[in-house]
Amino acid sequence: MSEVVATKQSVSFILDGKEVTGYRGETIIQVADREGVYIPRFCYHERLSVAANCRMCLVQVNDGKKTLPACHAQISQDMVVNTQSSTTRQSQQSVMEFLLINHPLDCPICDQGGQCDLQDLAMGFGKGVSRYEDTKRVVKDEDLGPLVSADMTRCIHCTRCVRFGTEISGIPDLGALGRGEDMRILSYLKTGLNSEVSGNVIDLCPVGALTSKPHRYRGRSWSFTNHAYYSAHDCLQSHVYVHTYKNGIDGQDAVMRVVPRQCDSINQIWLSDRDRFSYLGLQHRDRLTHPMIRDGKSWRVVDWETALTLVSEKIQSVIKDHGPEQIGALISPSTSLEEGFIGQKLLHTLGCRNMDYRLHQRDTDYMDSAVHTLPQEFLSFEQLDNSQCVVLVGSYIRHEQPIAGLRLRAASLKGTRVLSINPIAHAWNFHCEEEVVVAGQDFVQFLGACVVSLANFGAIELSDRWRERLIHIDSSTQSDRFAKYLMQSDGYLLLGQYAQSHPHASAIYKLCSLISSVTQMRLVMMTPGTNSTGLHAIGYGPCHRVDSVNMSTGESSYQMIDRPKQLYLLQQVEPEIDHYDPALARAALTRAQTVVAITSFTSPEMLEYADILLPAAAWTEFSGSWVNITGEINTFQAIKPLHGQSKSAWKIYRVLANLLKCEGFTYHDISELRADIPLLSSGCLDESIDGEVDLSPPLPRQLADQVVGSELTRIGELGHYQMDTLVRRCDPLQRPADKVIAKIHPDTVRRLGFDDPGNDVVVSLKQGQNVISCPLLTDKTIAKGAVYCPVICHGDSQLSGRNDAIEILFSEDDQ
Structure with missing residues (x-):
């Protein structure tokens, strides 16, 4: 990122005839923005790395004839920068003329009209008449999915969308191929955008190349009323602006779109697709209008x-x-x-x-x-950014709280170690230092093993009751490594939805509370819902x-x-x-x-x-x-x-x-x-309520190894676009309602005495009296002894407890 290179060593220089002060390592455009001096730009963005490929920010330095890109040129002592000289103006006008050579003249129908950087800068720095008379290039548009519409003939190759994927979301859906006029921004594998925060490329695009597909041709920005509000789909409550249109679609006041509102303590300038597009469900056909x-x-x-x-x-x-x-x-x-x-x-x-x-x-x-009436700890993203270690306990934070996932990725890039204890080896968008894949009772047992390892290392003196409850649990090589990280680090233990919905959630919570009490790891429950x-x-x-x-x-x-x-x-x-x-x-x-x-x-x-x-x-x-x-x-x-x-x-x-x-x-x-x-x-949470943290051990039944014989445990995940009644009605976020697919580790199939069924077998899954039929796939990312079968959100067939015991009934032909 462009803002992390600066140091605290002061540097004085002249900016448009005025002496200003910056810090060594800062660029001209950073100081100019702070001083209120506007320098035009397209590719530069304060949250992204410097690309310096649009050249719109060229400025004259030290009266030189060759202008320099202000987004890349670093300040130095006594340098003289002129953003208003004829040399600067001529450079910027030339760049603008080149950018407009191939840009289509479709502003009247472009959804970016009225909020387009290219439109604004063409008025300020462009020429009234084009000298270009040849045929403009035309770029074939790619289908990027149901959320983002691509009009790539308008693209000016600023690469903001590419850098967002590689640097912020960690999902490089888009990239650049070719050079010069033949350069194209596209998805390499033609699979569209798959990130849970893909809609942010709409905000980043300075022109109309990437726009909101659900909002396409639905209204003009100058007709909307802007409201500060909060998102309603996870515990972060991202800050948003809701744009409404009076007497809008179908003659009713309507929400036209939702965009991020800057809040550095929560969502910064980003927004998840769930928060951005869920408003579409407000007009769903399932809406109840009368008692x-x-x-x-x-x-x-x-x-x-x-x-x-x-x-x-x-x-x-x-x-x-x-x-x-x-x-x-x-x-x-x-x-x-x-x-x-x-x-x-x-x-x-x-x-x-x-x-x-x-x-x-x-x-x-x-x-x-x-x-306590309140959780033991609140989450502070400032502390998260500076944490040495974060342990994800039954949490797929990337889907459950996508913005928190971005903040954790940013911390990871700065050096925070991320450890995972989950029932699935999830597709993380950051580096995971250590990952343990366990489910059911094994999940509780591993946390117990971490406590035993801490006791073996002398980090905790277990009471007689704790020793009695943990007597059947032994430490392991992995639990020893986790314990060493926990002893040497400060950070967070983040309990996610799997940990909270586990049949023995109390045992998990008490084990994590004990770990938190003897280390510098703060325990936070990443609760579902908004409130x-x-x-x-x-x-x-x-x-x-x-x-x-x-x-x-x-x-x-x-x-x-x-x-x-x-x-x-x-x-x-x-x-x-x-x-x-x-x-x-x-x-x-x-x-x-x-x-x-x-x-x-x-x-x-x-x-x-x-x-x-x-x-x-x-x-x-x-x-x-x-x-x-x-x-x-x-x-x-x-x-x-x-x-x-x-x-x-x-x-x-x-x-x-x-x-x-x-x-x-x-x-x-x-x-x-x-x-x-x-x-x-009172206007604030009452944090004065005292009381010792309950460090009593879990009940014996919660720690006992109850998995016997061939019993399996279910991993019943609720999809991140099924979290509440509103987002379920946002059709663009919903994937096709195909039949449910179950997944199982190949070693588990062999343990059950069956051959690997391959990927085309249909089995029956049974929980109590409830039975459904579905395809079964083998997947090495699933915990051994478990069956991944998500919550069914359509149809009459349902299984029982999300994370309870489950049976697989193979046909005789598959045995």
């Missing part, structure tokens, strides 16, 4: 009063006949603080304690019994707060499904996809007396098990607050009108509480509700 109630096997549209009155009657009936413990609430981890607070308050008033947002987890004991940290901070869940003490009196999301309830209240979730055990969840919802769904979208499955549908405001349509993984409280306002008859979820809870004659719900607006939430009224 609906089930009428036999059909659905009937009703008004809000009828729907909410029916909901209140159903709740009162269940409480009267079965008690409040027969009500269960499952909400999205992206629920705002305001919605979570008033929903929790209503349920507590009714005497119900069964509420949870952690649908992806089976084992939540370590959270429900914790003394898991905030919901945990206000005590939403079966574990509620009484006089600063957590009281576990309710049931977790898994327990609510394992012990079916009479009434379920769902908010912005699809349990048939989101829940740890989709098949069990669907069965419980089908058997329930009443299922009320507060949702922005319907699905064929939801229309089967739900009884009352209440349309809720989606992203950009409601006001609220979230807490991100760095501890920041982000408050935002609605920026577009509600869709159809949708309502903000907190207002639905308020009216429902009044119909149920609950006291304390007379909120006239959201500011009154926020005044009742201590976290928001």
Whole structure:
């Protein structure tokens, strides 16, 4: 990067007749930008390396006749730089004339019009009439996929897109072939763009060569209204600008596009494709526009009063006949603080304690019994950038939190060691120093082996209870190497979705907590959804707060499904996809007396098990607050009108509480509700809550080697474009809905007593009573003793627990 070469040794020189000061190693353009002196540029970008191939930034130095590229020329003592001289102007005008020789004159239809650097600089530095009369070159456009549109005749070969792939994303999808006029920017293997952050090339392209394909010919930038907002698909909450158009598509106010908003502490200037394009789901055909109630096997549209009155009657009936413990609430981890607070308050008033947002987890004991209301550590990207070591524990950070993956890659390039403990040897976009591929009980056992290695090296004195629990676990060569890294480094232990959704997540958390307590490795849970940290901070869940003490009196999301309830209240979730055990969840919802769904979208499955549908405001349509993984409280306002008859979820809870004659719900607006939430009224997270870290050992059953015989464990991954109800409805992000493909290590097949089935065999996968048929491929990146079978997001067939035991049923011909 161009900004890392500078030192702190001061250098004084003359810039346009004014003495300025820079630092040795800085370039002319860096100092000029800091001093407010504009130098035109195309290829230069402050976040990328210096290419100096567009030559638009040529400036006169020391009155020389030969101008120098300001992006590459470093400052020196007493040098004289003139950015306004006739020599400088002539050089820049000549470069502009050459760039325009082959550029098409299609500005009226170009999506970059109005925000095009070439347009702007042609006005400032170009000539009014072209001297070029020959035929312009034409470049065939390549299909780069559903997100980025290529008009490569407009390309000026700045190579920003190429450098982004090689330097920032680590996925070199694009490259340059040929020289001079024959040079082409293209994907070498004709596979398009496969990076999860590929949309950033749209922002980097200074002309209209790379534009947004979903936004193509949809509107002009000067017609849009700009809104500062936050993304809603992971715990980072990237800062974005949302552009809306009044009376836009189909005569409605619409979100036209989403672009990054600079925030150096979070996403810098980058944005993941999930955050950039998910807005397209707001107009999806599944969008719920009116309240609906089930009428036999059909659905009937009703008004809000009828729907909410029916909901209140159903709740009162269940409480009267079965008690409040027969009500269960499952909400999205992206629920705002305001919605979570008033929903929790209503349920507590009714005497119900069964509420949870952690649908992806089976084992939540370590959270429900914790003394702290907050995670032990927040993530600081400044500290991450300077960490000596980062350990990814059950985390595919590249897909789960793509922007965090970019920040980790940048740290890795600066020298941070990255270690991985995962069930799959993932395709990382950075160098992984050590990688252990284990799944199921072996995953827990390896963490236990790391603790034993630390004890053997004298880094920790284990208590008698810990020694008793770890007595059957031996250290290994790999665990010894990990232990040495952990002892000698400061950094982070990042727990990802596999670690959190593991059947023995409590054991994993306690082992990592012990490691963190005896090393300088800070433990951070990279939670799914937008606001898991905030919901945990206000005590939403079966574990509620009484006089600063957590009281576990309710049931977790898994327990609510394992012990079916009479009434379920769902908010912005699809349990048939989101829940740890989709098949069990669907069965419980089908058997329930009443299922009320507060949702922005319907699905064929939801229309089967739900009884009352209440349309809720989606992203950009409601006001609220979230807490991100760095501890920041982000408050935002609605920026577009509600869709159809949708309502903000907190207002639905308020009216429902009044119909149920609950006291304390007379909120006239959201500011009154926020005044009742201590976290928001104080304006900061309460980090003064003291309490020792729970370093008690896991239960014996959580550490025992339970895998016997030929039992396999499933790796049930939820795709990064299936994380929530909105992104699932973004069609350009969805891949073709082909049949599910299972993968297994070839050694595991042989251990089961079968020959390598090759890549064309179809098997049956069985979990409990649930069986699906799918192709089985052998893949050496999968942990031994495990079967990779992702969560199925379409169709009627579902397996059970994401990471539970699984069987493979081969046909006799394959044995």
